[in-house]
Amino acid sequence: MLGGGAIGGIFAWRLSLCKDVTVSIVCRSNYAQVRTGGYLINSAQFGHGVYRPWRVYQTVEDAAAAEGPFDYVIVALKALPNIYDSSERVAAAVDEGTMVVLFQNGIGIEEPFVRRFPRTPVVSTVSFISVKQEDNGVLKHGGFSMLASGLHSCPRGTHAQNAAKLQYLSEVFVSQGVSSIIEADIQPYRWQKHILNGSTNPVSVICAGASCQEMVRNEHCRALLEDVMAEIFVLGKKVTGKPFPGVDGIVDPQSATEYIGSIPVPVYTSMLVDSQCKRPMERDVILRNPIALAEKHGVDVPRMKALYAMVTMIEEGYRR
Structure with missing residues (x-):
C-alpha cells in the first residue's frame, strides 16, 4: 500500500485481516507514529x-528492496500531477x-x-467511504465502505x-466486510x-471551513453546489456515453444535496483540510482535468472554471 493516510490505512487494515494476505505500507508524514504504534x-x-x-516503510524503494516483487501495489497517494507524478513514485515497486x-x-x-507501465495491468478503483485521519495514525471511519473496481x-x-x-x-475485501464490485467500465x-x-x-x-452539511443548509450555497453538480452530470454522461449508477440514491x-444533508456527523472535505494545512490541493484532478x-x-462548465480559478489563487497565495 503506497500512501498510509486515511484511505490507505483503513483499507490496508481490512486486507490484513485475511490470513492469506500480507500487507506492507509506505507512509510519509505519519511514518513515525504508524511505525511505532500502528x-x-x-x-x-x-x-x-x-x-x-x-511492515512500515518510508519509501517505495525501501519496500521494494526488502520485499519486492509485489503481487499488488495499491496507490492511495493524493493525486497531485502539478506537484509530482504518482506513477514515478511507485515505479520501484512495479514489475x-x-x-x-x-x-x-x-x-x-x-x-x-x-x-509508464504498458506491460502491467492498471486497475481503477473508486472508494465510497467517509474516513478521516484526525491525527497521525488516528483514523475515524463512518458506517459504510464500498469499492467499485475495473481493469x-x-x-x-x-x-x-x-x-x-x-x-x-475484491473477494478478500468482501470477506472482511467491505462491499466490493467489479465493473467492465468503471468510469x-x-x-x-x-x-x-x-x-x-x-x-x-471558498467557504472558509464550512462542513458539507452547513453548505447545503445555506440556500445560496446549496444552489451553487447543485449548479456545479448539474455541470458534472452533463459532462460525465457526455464523456462516458452512459448514465451514472446512482450510488447512495x-x-x-x-x-445529491439531500444525501449530504442526511449524513448525521459533520463532513469536511479533503481539499478543505489540505487548504487549512496549507498543503497542495487536488485541484487538477478535481477541476482542471x-x-x-x-x-x-x-460542454459549457462556467462554474467549474470559476472554482478552478479561485482555488488556484488561494493555493498560490499560501504557497508564496
Whole structure:
C-alpha cells in the first residue's frame, strides 16, 4: 500500500485481516507514529481497533528492496500531477507481475500509469467511504465502505488472468466486510463519486471551513453546489456515453444535496483540510482535468472554471 493516510490505512487494515494476505505500507508524514504504534481506528462499521501493519516503510524503494516483487501495489497517494507524478513514485515497486490498483480521487488519474507501465495491468478503483485521519495514525471511519473496481488496461492476451487476479482482491475485501464490485467500465462510477468531489471540495475551500452539511443548509450555497453538480452530470454522461449508477440514491443534483444533508456527523472535505494545512490541493484532478474534457466535448462548465480559478489563487497565495 503506497500512501498510509486515511484511505490507505483503513483499507490496508481490512486486507490484513485475511490470513492469506500480507500487507506492507509506505507512509510519509505519519511514518513515525504508524511505525511505532500502528493505527488507532474508531470505525462505526467495524468497531474500535489497533492495526499494526506487517511492515512500515518510508519509501517505495525501501519496500521494494526488502520485499519486492509485489503481487499488488495499491496507490492511495493524493493525486497531485502539478506537484509530482504518482506513477514515478511507485515505479520501484512495479514489475510485469504486479497489478497496480489506483485508490485515488478525481478524473484522468489512470493515464500516467498506463504510459509508464504498458506491460502491467492498471486497475481503477473508486472508494465510497467517509474516513478521516484526525491525527497521525488516528483514523475515524463512518458506517459504510464500498469499492467499485475495473481493469482500465492490461497487456494483450492477459485479460482473463488479470480479471481473475482482480476478482481475488475484491473477494478478500468482501470477506472482511467491505462491499466490493467489479465493473467492465468503471468510469461511470468515477464520475458518480465526482458529483460530490467536484462540487463540495472546491466550494468548501471558498467557504472558509464550512462542513458539507452547513453548505447545503445555506440556500445560496446549496444552489451553487447543485449548479456545479448539474455541470458534472452533463459532462460525465457526455464523456462516458452512459448514465451514472446512482450510488447512495444520487441520481440528480437535488438528491445529491439531500444525501449530504442526511449524513448525521459533520463532513469536511479533503481539499478543505489540505487548504487549512496549507498543503497542495487536488485541484487538477478535481477541476482542471474535467474542464479539459469539457472543452474537448463542447460542454459549457462556467462554474467549474470559476472554482478552478479561485482555488488556484488561494493555493498560490499560501504557497508564496
